[in-house]
Amino acid sequence: MTEAAAGPGTADRVRVRDALLAALLLAHVTATSAPRELPVAAALTAALALPLLWRHRAPRTVFGVVAAAAFVQWLADVQLPADVALLMALYTVAAHSGRRFTLLAAAVVEGGALLACLRWAADGAFLAPFVALTAAVVAAAALGTNARTSRACLAALEERAAHQERQQLQQARLAVAEERTRIAREMHDIVTHNLSVMVALTDAAVHAQHRSPDRATTAMLRVSETGRQALTDMRRSLGILRTDEPDAERHPLPGIPQLQDLADRMRAAGLPTRIDVRGDHTHLPATAQLTVHRLVQEALTNTLKHTPAGTWAEVLIRCSTGAVTVDVTDSGPCPPPPGAAPSGRSNRSGQGIPGMRERAAAYGGTLRAGPLPGGGWGVHARLLLDSAGAASA
Template sequence: MLGTLWEWWRRKTPLVDAVFMAPLIVLSVPMAWNAYDDIGPPPYLLLTLALCLPLVFRRSYPRTVFAIVALVSFAQWGAAIEPIPANGAILVGVYTLAAGQPRVWGIAAALVGELGAVMAALRYAVNPGELKAIFVMLTIVVWSVWILGTYISTRRAYTRSVEERAARLERERDTEVQMAMAAERARIARELHDVVAHNVSVIVVQADGASYAIETDTAKAKEALETISATGRHALAEMRRLLGVLREGDDAGSYAPQPGVGELADLMDQVRSSGLPLEFEVVGVPPELSAGLQLTIYRIVQEGLTNTLKHAGPEAAATVRLHYGDQAIEIDVTDDGRGAAAADDGRGHGLAGMRERAAVYGGGVEAGPRAGGGFQVSARIPVREEART
């Protein structure tokens, strides 16, 4: 409640300024009835109002208000009217310009106030000693007010910079979150491509085999159909797991772990069951690998075999060689199929995905037809902190 009232009060700047102006009027009015010269109360009342009323609009029109107050004070000096408390309006104007306007306007207002101090000392001092005292006192007051206004201006600028920095950091945080979400979606898209392309390739090969064998070898046709069923279920399970990552606020439970090098043997069995002769060779002692690096190795091998199933042809055979070296992990997926003669529909993203995955760990992928026929995919991933022997 108090906070709401304070915010309302701060928005009513003319009302606030009128409240702060009231003490000047209260202190000046009694002098109108106690005036010791011959001009009488009305001129004092008019002078008080002329000095104080413009202050109501000091924050809306600070320079105009200061100019009016300064001119009224100059007219008072020219008419030799004694200073009154309402002359403090000139100090309010100096503070307003120093606190809320560019530095040059604050300095200009202070110089005008200093000029007023000199003129007041010359006009109202009785003797040289009093002249000096009045001048020093008024000078100290004018520049103290200017220093206070300058400090408030600096403080406000600092507060604004802190608020702007906080707002900028919040925007940058939101941008980073959006970028992270976009990167995660791109990763999931690559995962979906690997999963769907590999499993659909296996299903297509098995379906072709079943169509050839259904009339001559029922057992093999049945085995092919069982492989198609199992592969389809596996593909659906992985797709559900990956798409589930995109669900916001889904706390249904943890998803299945990402495949790694331990699942490569199952991948080889799955590919062999599709009818592709396959050799799997592991050289060296596998080091301790992070989950991300294991997934990268698995997907590179999977994508290489998917390309073989799609493009190598019906009589092809493949070899997968995984070499764990001291400096790098090397992956070779080769086949003796069509090679350069294989048709390319231009819509695949497998090679690009493999290169992106390897690049994350500072590695690279080379792919192309072999000199003696067939196709080869070779990847090399340096052993860094991700792989500790």
């Protein structure tokens, strides 16, 4: 990892190294300079090396100070090993500044190298030291530019990783919300249907307990059977959330074949129901059959809850290769005329009809529910088996 891309701890270590370098340069000057030249050499060395302690905080300012000290050194005609500070300042500028300022700083240092060679190079040996200093200038600028590029790439990678992490978190939250909606929809369908049937059977048993005890006993047995079926359905739905729950394997998801059992429960609860399945349903996926079952269940439950005694219902299911349609109609009363109080069926709320629409939409289909022209209530749904929604259901 480069200095420019280093963290706070590494930056502290860099400052310690810069301080040690300044101390070593001062010690070298003190040990090698003549007593008469020592004050000027020490002052120039300090002016060149000490600003490096702040080169990461203010690289341009430090470069200007070091370059000015180097020019004063040239004017004073004093050769010092502390000139290496100029290359370090150039590296830091290239690592923290743009290309334009880096080129300007490199030109300044190159000009200083030219002036130094013109003054201090031995006779006839100008080219070799100038080429060596030029190579050092280019290397310092190139290394600093590479450090800046590496830091930018690392920042881009970190930003991309953070963005992907945020996206994954958002997708996980959406998946959790979708799963909660699915479970809430399943619980609504199971609980609403079975409780409605149990209430209807219990009312029938209460009315028949004195006149026909046998019918009352049969109704209560149906209540018990419906309650057990509700518990099984709830275990099966919630068992999907647990890997150690075997109940879902013992009791497969309800589908089109189980609609006859649903019709029997509805007839026992007082709603005569007829099921008509046309076409081959064996090719339908289990999730599609579950959707059909829940749509019919919800529609019949609404009929049982919102219509008077004597209402009957019909269910027509048409299966084809790419779609399945569901029509549930009943003979309930027509909606009230304009200005009259709305009935329960025309003023529904909760998850019933919206939940049915969500189930149909999961298969790229649509659902219509409302009064029929000739009286009664109708629910029509069409599921597209080859849609994108089906694939994700």
